[in-house]
Amino acid sequence: MKSIHPVLADVTSRIRERSAPGRQAYLARVEALRQRPRGAERMGCANVAHAFAALPGEDKLRIVAQKAPNIGIVTAYNDMLSAHQPYEGYPGQIRATAHRLGATAQVAGGVPAMCDGVTQGYPGMELSLFSRDTIAMGTAIALSHDVFDAALLLGICDKIVPGLLIGALHFGHLPCVFVPAGPMGSGLSNSDKAKVREQAAQGLVGREELLKAEQAAYHSAGTCTFYGTANSNQMLLEAMGLHVPGAAFIHPHDPLRTALTDEAVSTVLSLRQGQRDLPIGHLVDERSIVNAMVALLATGGSTNHLIHWVAVARAAGILIDWNDFSDLSGVVPLLARVYPNGSADVNQFQAAGGPGFVLRELMRAGLMHADAQAVAEGGIARHAELPALDGGRVRWHALPDQSGDSSVVRTADDPFSATGGLALLQGNLGRAVIKVSAVPDDRHVIEAPARVFDSQEGLHAAFKAGELERDVIVVVRFQGPKANGMPELHKLTPPLAVLQGRGHRVALVTDGRMSGASGKVPAAIHLSPEALAGGPLAKVRDGDIIRLDAKAGTLAVLLPDDEWAARPLAARTEEMADEAGHGLGRELFGGMRRNVASAEEGACTWL
Structure with a gap:
């Protein structure tokens, strides 16, 4: 060793x-x-009686008398x-x-x-x-x-x-x-499930076939x-x-x-x-x-x-x-x-x-x-x-010295990659993380015009309308902890994977999260500070050239520093703010949204 x-x-x-x-x-x-002494010895008699009232008599004896x-x-x-x-x-x-x-x-x-x-x-x-x-x-x-x-x-x-x-x-x-x-x-393989999802995103299969695949995977x-x-x-x-x-x-x-x-x-x-x-x-x-x-x-x-x-x-x-x-x-x-x-x-x-x-x-x-x-x-x-x-x-x-399947697990002397699967990105957009372990090597650097959305529904609508059939870095903002609780945006994976599969150079930049199942599409996520907290993601406009470079660890809008500094922050609409805070119990979490720390600080609500 x-x-x-x-x-x-x-x-x-x-x-x-x-x-x-x-x-x-x-x-x-x-x-x-x-x-301190044990609870049964430290607490008042009424407290102890309440704590163990429903236990069988022999268990009460064990805890109180036998100190079990x-x-x-x-x-x-x-x-x-x-x-x-x-x-x-x-x-x-x-x-x-x-x-x-x-x-x-x-x-x-x-x-x-x-x-x-x-x-x-x-x-x-x-x-x-x-x-x-x-x-x-x-x-x-x-x-x-x-x-x-x-x-x-x-x-x-x-x-x-x-x-x-x-x-x-x-x-x-x-x-x-x-x-x-x-x-x-093991049920339907994860890769086969992903293929059906991408087909459904393109309208090539219907709900019945998609549901059949999902139920074969989660069974x-x-x-x-x-x-x-x-x-x-x-x-x-x-x-x-x-x-x-x-x-x-x-x-x-x-x-x-x-x-x-x-x-x-x-x-x-x-x-x-x-x-x-x-x-x-x-x-x-x-x-x-x-x-x-x-x-x-x-x-x-x-x-x-x-x-x-x-x-x-x-x-x-x-x-x-x-x-x-x-x-x-x-x-x-x-x-x-x-x-x-x-x-x-x-x-x-x-x-x-x-x-x-x-x-x-x-x-x-x-x-x-x-x-x-x-x-x-x-x-x-x-x-x-x-x-x-x-x-x-x-x-x-x-355990055996050698892997039972070297396509799945390898020794430290023969790794799949010499470095880990996660990288930090920094630049004039803030700090973000990217999971590179599943991203093809030729997609670790993406430079393309931005298309900005303030909701994941907006991206889905643009995809269905054929508006994203090009090299594009999709920005989805107002998805951080303060904005709407930082939901996972896993539903964005199929349309972005389809665009990448068609040969376009695409990436996602967001202050939200992706699922732990995020994979082959480059995604700069957890961008901090988030847009609602004054983060520079709120400055991005359609057509801005963004460079995501996982090799160099950079993420930036390619504009002169003075022009970028002078650009105002976009505001979230009142309609968006109301939608993020109401319905299905979301009102009850308003205090958490107001008090939450940044993603890099653990998104803690109790500090």
Whole structure:
């Protein structure tokens, strides 16, 4: 194993230095809470009676008289999300396992969990980003009963995992383990699904054929099989050591999945004070945050995490920014190609070696902190092992030296690319990020006239009218957190992919987000400051020449500096402002829109 890479060391060091005041204050709060007596001994008799009133008598005896540990379960179960439907029976399993181990468990609370796949392109998507902080607050409400000795967090998908993690870190004195449920089986391939979507965008197939393809792709319980935000979440949790090792991508109905959930119960109990003594506020430190960033880059993961993990780090008193991601991306090799960065899905990724193979290769190359802590005894190195059932028990064994499929996963000595899958863009339009791992090499530099839209509906109308049949950089603005909650603009992918497929040189520039499934079309996203906050994107006019250069890391309107500085900002119309704030519950999130920080600051509403 090589010594730690100097860039990794430098980035970690500057994060630690930058974060020192906030991290010290955070750890002081964690320590103060850790020094208190247990809840059942600390709280008043009426409080204790309320907390355990519904428990069977023997459980009350265990908690109060025998001082047995009590696990709080925070669940994002609903059966709207295919990924979360398997959680329905988890509380019963967890309680039974806790009993066998001499402990108790209670569902502390549930948190909302919306499916971005349902709301893509519709008003509900404007609640999506803010659902993350709502979930964090829901987690805090659940754990605020303050009678728990540990917590299990049941969540998988896009905003749910970051929200649960942010909430849990505000209870940093508790040991916590995340419990995944696994991906659905492979259906219609992601590439075939994308082809049908592009055909539908051109009017070549109708609704019936499109729906048939979509239902063949999304067909059962489990996480969607492309490598979007949900599955990137699972990769990052493995890299941070917050799962039982290797738990991320085991099918919901595999007997190993049941055994791994039981293992999560025993693991969280082992982290209690007096045993291994590792609360989540100590486990999540600068090393684990950097490990998550590296894992994201090495797998070409979701761009959403350049927002979410900034917020996660802040919840632990740690400050990271896009410069940190950019510098790491310059030295972290791309070791996985999973759709949309390749043709494989996550089941094929798992079969080829999965997260464990990638993490082992990064550690061997000195590109992860191999000394970072994890919920499993032995630290993060345990996540380079593969779980399997042996006589009804989970045992771990070493991964093969070589990939099971080199078209999906590769060693650090033979990467798909010498650098990571994400890049920072800067220029007179502000700062943005771009996912380059799936973009063809000849599309990393696009220079073309701008066509400006203030809504994604405007772009769709122009595409259908044939107005975009040329080289064009499409600007979609007033899509930032303050404007309308920063919805994902994944519905823009099919028409832009069609234009690119016809030979046009096209790109997207926006202060909004793309889905974690964004792919082959160059997209400068998360542009900060956003247009509504006075960002220069509000200056762009139709016909302006924009240059997007992912190689040089630049994004600019090609105008003289004095002319650009003097140009006024376009205002959002009253009609647009009213539409962004009303209907389908959007009024309830007005305070979040007013108070939200920028995308690069994690779009936090609680700072």
